[in-house]
Amino acid sequence: MKPLSSFKPQAVFSDIDGTLLTSEHVVSPLTSSAIHTLTDQGVLFTISSARSPSGIRPIIKKNDFHCCTIAFSGALILDEDQNILYEKGISISDASKIIDVIEKKCPHVTWNVFTSEDWIVKDRTDPHVIHEETIVETTSIERSLQSLSDTLMVDKILCMCDSEYMSPSETLLRKYFPELSIARSSDSLLEIMAGGINKAEAVKYLCDLRKIPLTSTIAFGDNYNDLEMLEAVGCGVLMGNAPSELQKHFSFVTKSNDQDGIFQAFKELGVLN
Known part of the structure; x- marks a missing residue:
């Protein structure tokens, strides 16, 4: 869903590869700055990835993100201090x-x-x-x-x-x-x-824990394992580098991960105003 006017999220969820990271496997300065601006305002930022925690931590450390982690596409959820909130294997x-x-x-x-x-x-x-x-x-x-x-x-x-x-x-x-x-x-x-595991269920679990309505959330993704998450949140944003078959089903497709797609979507939604 794409809001018709400015959207003020309480939580932002982002996939890593092909979404948060460029093809050079780094977070662009514009995207990193935008995320820091939102977290400084009290918005919950969560990395939601198929990666393991050990594959996510270097990104958090390099970019000085204060965030929760959804690992293994939802099988493991960690808080900002890397404490386990949920695990199903x-x-x-x-x-x-x-x-x-x-x-x-x-x-x-x-x-x-x-x-x-x-x-x-x-x-x-x-x-x-x-x-x-x-x-x-x-x-x-x-x-x-x-x-x-x-x-x-x-x-x-x-x-x-x-x-x-x-x-x-x-x-x-x-x-x-x-x-x-x-x-x-x-x-x-x-x-x-395990059965029943996907990013959407993890997003719902974390939002319920933090008492954040799903209608006040944004998620970014670029592939099939992001589909449920993008459909579950208030505003699901598909990256411009996503498979063409996926793009047919989304009204909001932003620029690619190499064109500051996350930052551009924030601008279009009025999130940073």
Whole structure:
């Protein structure tokens, strides 16, 4: 929804990759300044990402943001001091079953397992893993799921593959695990979380906790795993670099992440006036 006049939000939620960050993986000065202006006015700013907390913290630190964190597309919510407010994951036994299907049925897919603090992979030399480590500025660990404690919770399983394998892999995994939340975060990344997990539910949980009406919120995103969040808030803003199929369904499409899309949307909405 796009307001017809100036909009004064009580909370702003933003995805990271393709949204808050430019293609150079930095927050632009205009966007950073706008966010600081709003938080100085008491607006709640929350980063809402498929990333792990360890992949989000460098962004918070570099930009001196005072914000909450929605990690793993909603499976984990942290307050401004990185205390856990909410967590819902997949059991080790269920995660093992998912990995087994991936290895047997999706040979072109690289799997990754995330707990609240660790990023576990089968092979750190995998090109997909190396590329992801560079982007998120954190390090994976080579371990097997069997080596993990049964009491540990898996917040997310990430599937990496070349884009031509994405659709068939997604279709197969949805068929095998209809009870789970499965969403693309890019044309080469597929997120698997516990059932009922998405960014919208996390936004609702945090707003309820902070007594903020959803009608007084703005959210920014650029991909399919942002869809529910953008539809749940008072003003959902899609980035200009989003897939064309998504853009067909949104009335408010701002500039791209490389054209200060967040800042431009704030200007158009009268948020910074």
